Amino acid sequence: MAARDPDGDLVRRAQRGDRLAFERLVDRHQARLFTLAARTLGSRDEAADAVQDAFLRAWRRLDSFRGDALFSTWLYRICVNAAHDQRTRRSAEPAELEDVAPDPRDRFAESRLSDEIQTALDALDETQREVVVLYDILGCSYAEIAEVTGAAEGTVKSRLFRGRTELARRLGTAGARGESNT
Amino acid sequence: MAEGHPSELDLLALAEGELPGDRRNALMQHIDACPICARAVGEVEAGRAALRAAPAVEAPRQLRRRVSADLDAHEPPRRVYVSPMRLVALLAPLTVVLALVAAVASIDFGGDDSSGGGGRESAQADEGAGGGDTLDQELDAPTLAEEGMAVASVAGPPRQVAAFLKSRGLDARVVGRRVVVRASDPDAVARELAARPGGPIQVVVESP
Ligand SMILES: [Zn+2]
Numbered sequence: 001m002a003a004r005d006p007d008g009d010l011v012r013r014a015q016r017g018d019r020l021a022f023e024r025l026v027d028r029h030q031a032r033l034f035t036l037a038a039r040t041l042g043s044r045d046e047a048a049d050a051v052q053d054a055f056l057r058a059w060r061r062l063d064s065f066r067g068d069a070l071f072s073t074w075l076y077r078i079c080v081n082a083a084h085d086q087r088t089r090r091s092a093e094p095a096e097l098e099d100v101a102p103d104p105r106d107r108f109a110e111s112r113l114s115d116e117i118q119t120a121l122d123a124l125d126e127t128q129r130e131v132v133v134l135y136d137i138l139g140c141s142y143a144e145i146a147e148v149t150g151a152a153e154g155t156v157k158s159r160l161f162r163g164r165t166e167l168a169r170r171l172g173t174a175g176a177r178g179e180s181n182t
Numbered sequence: 183m184a185e186g187h188p189s190e191l192d193l194l195a196l197a198e199g200e201l202p203g204d205r206r207n208a209l210m211q212h213i214d215a216c217p218i219c220a221r222a223v224g225e226v227e228a229g230r231a232a233l234r235a236a237p238a239v240e241a242p243r244q245l246r247r248r249v250s251a252d253l254d255a256h257e258p259p260r261r262v263y264v265s266p267m268r269l270v271a272l273l274a275p276l277t278v279v280l281a282l283v284a285a286v287a288s289i290d291f292g293g294d295d296s297s298g299g300g301g302r303e304s305a306q307a308d309e310g311a312g313g314g315d316t317l318d319q320e321l322d323a324p325t326l327a328e329e330g331m332a333v334a335s336v337a338g339p340p341r342q343v344a345a346f347l348k349s350r351g352l353d354a355r356v357v358g359r360r361v362v363v364r365a366s367d368p369d370a371v372a373r374e375l376a377a378r379p380g381g382p383i384q385v386v387v388e389s390p
Pocket of ligand 1: 186187188212216217218219220
């Protein structure tokens with residue numbers, strides 16, 4: 001049993017079919033789930049689809065949550081899987097991901113995230129991207145990330161090291177201009 | 183990586199400040215003399231700084247509504263929270279009393295809107311003989327059904343339940359065959375009920 005889960009009470013009520021309790025869990029976690037999906041997928045539209053999908057999966061499988069991990073960890077795992085499926089769908093129907101010169105004033109209409117950090121993130125290997133987003137943007141622990149991704153903690157750390165290093169090189173920061181490839 | 187360089191995990195631990203003092207000093211000494219490792223640590227720290235400075239990405243407003251629409255369309259899998267056998271076992275010392283009082287309390291949690299917040303909440307206890315369920319539709323708000331309100335029953339004499347909740351500072355009264363509680367937060371009521379002395383209240387899920 002994990003240390004006291006701040007979502008525990010709501011989860012138990014939701015498991016009894018209390019829709020309102022689940023709605024509260026959605027309110028609590030939506031923003032972080034969206035950040036996770038958006039930074040993993042690099043697209044607002046795809047992230048919205050993934051998060052919608054993740055909450056529906058969570059609702060329908062709520063009875064399989066046993067409280068071995070924190071509810072948030074369980075939810076992140078579902079979200080990472082939903083984002084992965086979203087990504088697979090994308091490559092199944094190849095669309096051109098070219099920039100469409102969005103109206104800079106219309107932030108919400110522009111689905112593709114195009115800030116510098118995202119461009120660097122997009123270039124990472126998916127498993128590294130998941131880890132750096134979970135650790136540095138969402139603030140998860142190594143242990144949580146191991147649960148979310150199903151990788152060993154050592155692997156998580158290695159992905160964090162390499163993902164961050166690669167990002168720094170792409171962003172050209174910290175004298176990270178090294179030619180040596182890894 | 184040539185022999186003699188610390189491992190990636192050591193360099194990461196150094197950057198994260200997770201090394202004990204002596205290990206840390208040894209690594210720092212190596213780094214002072216090794217440009218390769220010095221650069222690696224610099225990159226790890228720069229990558230971290232860039233990620234932590236990443237601007238928040240705001241969810242589109244319609245996402246919340248899309249999620250609710252999905253919930254409307256899909257029933258959750260129901261789960262009996264406490265099996266009847268276990269319920270009987272837990273309540274064994276009270277069985278006689280319960281049989282005499284024949285009380286079944288039901289708690290209804292409803293809210294005024296899906297975004298939560300304070301609403302009128304009621305915990306109701308029915309004294310119907312034989313533990314008959316009474317889902318009197320005194321719950322005026324027509325939205326409750328739409329919100330997928332859960333109805334749960336707890337075993338226990340209503341008067342005791344009301345007295346207990348009162349002792350916990352909640353505005354609880356026995357009204358007819360029910361205990362009605364006015365509280366700002368249904369979680370608080372549920373917590374108090376769960377902490378009630380004499381064992382946790384057993385909750386049985388009924389179909390709405
Ligand atoms: Zn070295």
